[in-house]
Amino acid sequence: xxxxxxxxxxxxxxxxxxxxxxxxxxxxxxxxxxxxxxxxxxxxxxxxxxxxxxxxxxxxxxxxxxxxxxxxxxxxxxxxxxxxxxxxxxxxxxxxxxxxxxxxxxxxxxxxxxxxxxxxxxxxxxxxxxxxxxxxxxxxxxxxxxxxxxxxxxxxxxxxxxxxxxxxxxxxxxxxxxxxxxxxxxxxxxxxxxxxxxxxxxxxxxxxxxxxxxxxxxxxxxxxxxxxxxxxxxxxxxxxxxxxxxxxxxxxxxxxxxxxxxxxxxxxxxxxxxxxxxxxxxxxxxxxxxxxxxxxxxxxxxxxxxxxxxxxxxxxxxxxxxxxxxxxxxxxxxxxxxxxxxxxxxxxxxxxxxxxxxxxxxxxxxxxxxxxxxxxxxxxxxxxxxxxxxxxxxxxxxxxxxxxxxxxxxxxxxxxxxxxxxxxxxxxxxxxxxxxxxxxxxxxxxxxxxxxxxxx
Amino acid sequence: xxxxxxxxxxxxxxxxxxxxxxxxxxxxxxxxxxxxxxxxxxxxxxxxxxxxxxxxxxxxxxxxxxxxxxxxxxxxxxxxxxxxxxxxxxxxxxxxxxxxxxxxxxxxxxxxxxxxxxxxxxxxxxxxxxxxxxxxxxxxxxxxxxxxxxxxxxxxxxxxxxxxxxxxxxxxxxxxxxxxxxxxxxxxxxxxxxxxxxxxxxxxxxxxxxxxxxxxxxxxxxxxxxxxxxxxxxxxxxxxxxxxxxxxxxxxxxxxxxxxxxxxxxxxxxxxxxxxxxxxxxxxxxxxxxxxxxxxxxxxxxxxxxxxxxxxxxxxxxxxxxxxxxxxxxxxxxxxxxxxxxxxxxxxxxxxxxxxxxxxxxxxxxxxxxxxxxxxxxxxxxxxxxxxxxxxxxxxxxxxxxxxxxxxxxxxxxxxxxxxxxxxxxxxxxxxxxxxxxxxxxxxxxxxxxxxxxxx
Numbered sequence: 001x002x003x004x005x006x007x008x009x010x011x012x013x014x015x016x017x018x019x020x021x022x023x024x025x026x027x028x029x030x031x032x033x034x035x036x037x038x039x040x041x042x043x044x045x046x047x048x049x050x051x052x053x054x055x056x057x058x059x060x061x062x063x064x065x066x067x068x069x070x071x072x073x074x075x076x077x078x079x080x081x082x083x084x085x086x087x088x089x090x091x092x093x094x095x096x097x098x099x100x101x102x103x104x105x106x107x108x109x110x111x112x113x114x115x116x117x118x119x120x121x122x123x124x125x126x127x128x129x130x131x132x133x134x135x136x137x138x139x140x141x142x143x144x145x146x147x148x149x150x151x152x153x154x155x156x157x158x159x160x161x162x163x164x165x166x167x168x169x170x171x172x173x174x175x176x177x178x179x180x181x182x183x184x185x186x187x188x189x190x191x192x193x194x195x196x197x198x199x200x201x202x203x204x205x206x207x208x209x210x211x212x213x214x215x216x217x218x219x220x221x222x223x224x225x226x227x228x229x230x231x232x233x234x235x236x237x238x239x240x241x242x243x244x245x246x247x248x249x250x251x252x253x254x255x256x257x258x259x260x261x262x263x264x265x266x267x268x269x270x271x272x273x274x275x276x277x278x279x280x281x282x283x284x285x286x287x288x289x290x291x292x293x294x295x296x297x298x299x300x301x302x303x304x305x306x307x308x309x310x311x312x313x314x315x316x317x318x319x320x321x322x323x324x325x326x327x328x329x330x331x332x333x334x335x336x337x338x339x340x341x342x343x344x345x346x347x348x349x350x351x352x353x354x355x356x357x358x359x360x361x362x363x364x365x366x367x368x369x370x371x372x373x374x375x376x377x378x379x380x381x382x383x384x385x386x387x388x389x390x391x392x393x394x395x396x397x398x399x400x401x402x403x404x405x406x407x408x409x410x411x412x413x414x415x416x417x418x419x420x421x422x423x424x425x426x427x428x429x430x431x432x433x434x435x436x437x438x439x440x441x442x443x444x445x446x447x448x449x450x451x452x453x454x455x456x
Numbered sequence: 457x458x459x460x461x462x463x464x465x466x467x468x469x470x471x472x473x474x475x476x477x478x479x480x481x482x483x484x485x486x487x488x489x490x491x492x493x494x495x496x497x498x499x500x501x502x503x504x505x506x507x508x509x510x511x512x513x514x515x516x517x518x519x520x521x522x523x524x525x526x527x528x529x530x531x532x533x534x535x536x537x538x539x540x541x542x543x544x545x546x547x548x549x550x551x552x553x554x555x556x557x558x559x560x561x562x563x564x565x566x567x568x569x570x571x572x573x574x575x576x577x578x579x580x581x582x583x584x585x586x587x588x589x590x591x592x593x594x595x596x597x598x599x600x601x602x603x604x605x606x607x608x609x610x611x612x613x614x615x616x617x618x619x620x621x622x623x624x625x626x627x628x629x630x631x632x633x634x635x636x637x638x639x640x641x642x643x644x645x646x647x648x649x650x651x652x653x654x655x656x657x658x659x660x661x662x663x664x665x666x667x668x669x670x671x672x673x674x675x676x677x678x679x680x681x682x683x684x685x686x687x688x689x690x691x692x693x694x695x696x697x698x699x700x701x702x703x704x705x706x707x708x709x710x711x712x713x714x715x716x717x718x719x720x721x722x723x724x725x726x727x728x729x730x731x732x733x734x735x736x737x738x739x740x741x742x743x744x745x746x747x748x749x750x751x752x753x754x755x756x757x758x759x760x761x762x763x764x765x766x767x768x769x770x771x772x773x774x775x776x777x778x779x780x781x782x783x784x785x786x787x788x789x790x791x792x793x794x795x796x797x798x799x800x801x802x803x804x805x806x807x808x809x810x811x812x813x814x815x816x817x818x819x820x821x822x823x824x825x826x827x828x829x830x831x832x833x834x835x836x837x838x839x840x841x842x843x844x845x846x847x848x849x850x851x852x853x854x855x856x857x858x859x860x861x862x863x864x865x866x867x868x869x870x871x872x873x874x875x876x877x878x879x880x881x882x883x884x885x886x887x888x889x890x891x892x893x894x895x896x897x898x899x900x901x902x903x904x905x906x907x908x909x910x911x912x
Contacts, residue, residue, distance in 0.1 A: 033769070033770030033771055033772070034768065034769050034770055035769065036769075093772055094766065094768060094770070094772050096766070096768065097670075100669065157773075158770055158771060159771075198674075199674060201674075201773070203771050203773070210736045211734045211735055211736050212734060212735035212736075213556065213734075213884065213887045213888060213889070214553075214886065214887040214888070215734065215886070215887065216857060216885045216886040216887070217756070217758045217760055217784060217786070217886075218654075218655060218657075218751075218786060218855065218856040218857025218858055219751065219856050219857060219881065219885070220734075220738075220751065220856075221751055221756040221758045221786050221856060222740065222741065222742070222745075222750040222751035222752075222754050222755075222756040222786065222856065223738040223740055223741050223747040223748075223750050223751045224736070224738055224740045225738070225739045225740035226740060226758055226759055228691070228758075228759035228760075228761070228762045228781070229691065229692075229694070229695060229740075229758075229759055231688070231762075232687070232688040232689075232691035232692045232759065232762070233688075233691075233692040233695075235684070235685065235688035235689075235692075236685075236688045236689040236691075236692035236693075237692075238685070239685060239689075278667045278668060278669075278671065278676075279667055279668035280666045280667050280668075280680070280811060280812075281811050282676075282679035282680055282681070282811070283681045283809065283810045283811030283812075284678065284679055284680045284681035284682060284685075284811075285678065285679050286678070289678075291679035292679075294678040294679050295674075295675065295676065295677060295678035295679045296678075298678050299678075300673070300677040300678040302673045302677045302682055302684075302685075302773075302775060303682055303684035303685055303688065303764070303765065304673055304684075304765050304766055304771070304772060304773055304774055304775070304776075305684070305764070305765035305766040305767045305772070305776075306684045306687075306688070306762060306763065306764045306765060306767075306779065307762065307763040307764075307767040308759075308761070308762050308763075309759065309760050309761035309762060309782070310550065310552070310760055310761040310782060311761045311762075311763040311780070311782070312490065312550060312552065313489070313490050313491065313492075314489030314490055314550070314614055315489055315613075315614060315615075315659050315760070315782060315784070315819055316489070316549055316550050316760060316761070316782075316886065317613075317657070317659070317758075317760055317784055317858075317886065318760055318886050318887070319758060319760070320760075320761075323762065324767070325684070326765070326766060326767070326771060326772075328673060328677075328771070328773055330673065330674055330677050330678065353739065354739045355736060355737055355738070355739030355740075356736075356739075363771055399674070400674045400675050400676075400677060400678065401672060401674025401675060402674055402773075425675065428669065429672045429675070430670065430671070430672040430673075430772065430773065430774050431669045431670040431671065431672070431774070432669060432670070433669070
């Protein structure tokens with residue numbers, strides 16, 4: 001097994017080239033959720049494919065109808081060895097509000113050792129250190145001691161609709177013993193951790209309509225039931241005062257975590273660090289839960305977007321014809337996305353004031369939440385890897401976010417699944433000024449190198 | 457006095473030129489509420505000024521810091537005669553949602569005898585028939601039997617801030633016996649009417665902030681108090697279930713209309729016509745009021761715009777840092793805009809959930825509501841004019857909308873004030889596809905001609 005210091009030397013030698021390639025990867029505007037960027041998404045997929053081919057992996061481009069999936073493999077370890085499936089994604093979140101970026105989101109810029117760009121962490125940064133680790137080991141060792149499969153998809157941020165569609169057809173190709181999703185984080189670098197679960201998701205858009213077109217608020221104000229008012233009233237009924245979701249049946253499948261399971265997990269919350277990073281004190285928790293518990297053990301219903309009427313400069317005195325909101329739920333294991341979506345939709349429709357019409361559009365790409373058994377081999381290997389690289393005990397945490405395809409992919413591959421990664425709470429994921437440390441890039445590379453070798 | 461048929465002939469002779477000029481007027485993108493259109497606003501003011509100079513009026517351009525005010529006068533009737541001050545405006549509402557316009561908003565297009573353009577009615581159409589009436593009479597008679605003053609401002613749609621600022625300085629110039637505001641409408645052309653009052657207005661923008669920037673809804677969802685949720689909950693408290701405004705003290709100055717005063721007014725509401733025009737049945741009225749009563753005798757609090765988080769295509773799973781709403785109140789006489797604004801602001805701030813900050817920006821350009829005494833000379837003259845032109849009895853109505861400067865202007869001029877105009881409920885004022893009938897343009901011209909002569 002190569003010494004960590006050897007892996008560090010190997011990294012140092014290729015550093016300039018690695019970051020040059022990483023920045024090329026970051027320059028693609030691969031916002032798959034917005035059809036305006038389809039060409040950039042395609043070009044980014046092709047770039048990933050070329051990169052993987054460049055170091056001798058067998059690479060396939062799987063068409064999905066939208067963003068292609070890049071699949072690569074190296075099965076030279078042989079059928080008697082275990083198979084590891086790695087999962088990353090090359091698509092990124094939209095960039096607005098654009099005016100809040102200190103440097104352009106698709107022009108990677110280094111400040112204080114951090115690279116600022118959309119996707120710097122989520123997931124291009126984590127994806128690319130994974131690829132660099134594989135490349136380096138293959139070059140150095142000639143062959144790995146584990147059969148390797150890599151799936152890098154382009155619709156993670158919009159629900160993995162394309163990958164989900166072709167899973168059945170690719171069942172044989174995806175078969176693996178372990179699924180390692182490199183798209184997670186830790187609370188602090190001094191406390192390395194593996195992630196033993198993530199929440200699921202379901203997304204929808206609600207539209208409330210009254211008149212055929214916007215009305216003059218002098219003429220109609222007082223007689224029309226303003227759709228903004230109607231929507232605000234409907235949305236205000238979604239939560240109880242104690243912070244829990246008020247839709248009947250929403251929490252029926254939420255199972256309380258067993259005390260022993262809970263004890264094994266770290267739910268640390270540092271209010272000072274949090275305030276420094278985000279500028280507020282969290283107050284949205286359900287009564288009885290700490291902030292970290294609330295955003296991992298409990299489901300949510302969030303209003304991700306809301307709009308109606310005039311929102312430009314100055315004033316426009318209208319009663320708008322329509323008002324809209326984008327809603328998403330984060331789900332805990334056992335909550336079925338389709339059932340929750342139907343509950344939210346029916347609740348909104350039944351709470352619509354007389355005279356207005358409510359439509360709910362359900363987005364494709366929901367996903368279930370999951371938990372990983374801490375005793376599984378993949379969890380133990382990664383724990384060992386993180387402990388060696390960081391020279392600290394490795395904790396076990398849960399993630400509040402979602403890998404929409406995770407459960408389906410693990411079921412298809414018949415693999416034990418684990419989430420890992422080195423994102424930090426202050427990385428501005430999904431926000432303006434997303435950034436990733438170049439030192440963390442190297443540490444990520446080390447963790448993947450070490451894990452691949454530990455399989456041996 | 458010229459016969460109506462003579463006035464019609466005079467109109468027919470110059471029709472092509474009149475409409476050509478009218479369309480030039482409509483082509484200016486004079487959206488004064490949006491600073492991006494400052495040049496168009498200025499150019500439009502200059503065009504109005506040139507037009508008025510073209511027929512011999514003494515014209516002044518009053519600078520206000522923003523949109524200039526065009527003031528013209530013809531005082532040749534002499535000091536022993538009465539003075540009439542006419543008020544119109546050349547600014548228009550914003551045009552969004554642009555995609556809903558069937559023809560471009562600043563390219564006047566005739567369909568079925570109606571001209572479609574932003575400002576076609578409000579107020580360029582009504583302003584221009586007024587100017588054509590004056591021009592025609594001056595040309596035909598050489599001189600009027602009333603001293604005439606005309607003020608055409610450029611910030612009516614954004615609260616007349618500039619005109620308000622210079623009123624004191626222009627007190628002498630504005631002095632008049634009567635103030636006629638040509639910016640109102642009728643329910644139906646078969647029921648001509650003068651408008652004996654309008655509501656006041658006050659506008660504000662509320663912003664709710666939590667984090668310093670948008671958060672990942674997986675990471676923060678369940679711990680953050682989503683500002684969209686907070687705002688929806690705050691806005692949902694603005695109204696009682698019976699439709700009345702729920703802010704303590706909001707209705708304290710609302711005086712019930714005396715039965716005799718109410719009897720003299722027409723509050724007719726035609727549900728079939730309304731549904732045909734607007735596609736819905738009004739359900740937002742306060743309990744105990746008909747639709748027409750609700751939107752003229754009662755104050756309102758409307759959410760004209762509301763936005764927070766991601767509103768683009770697809771999905772972005774964030775907890776936004778901020779959420780916003782534009783609110784306006786229509787006020788009845790005796791409600792003081794400043795007092796109402798403070799009540800709304802304090803209510804919103806005191807209903808902000810813990811952990812969030814609410815800021816309320818108060819827009820300049822509030823205005824008081826008013827009522828005109830039906831026995832006043834200006835009301836009687838206009839009633840006579842409308843009766844003669846339409847050959848129907850002239851009704852008395854109230855307007856739900858606002859002329860922000862009306863009360864201040866009337867007080868400065870020491871004039872008896874009246875509102876008139878020929879807008880119809882289906883004209884799409886403030887909405888896409890605003891339109892005005894070319895036949896109504898001529899009828900409007902006739903009413904102003906006849907009124908000017910009736911002063912004689």
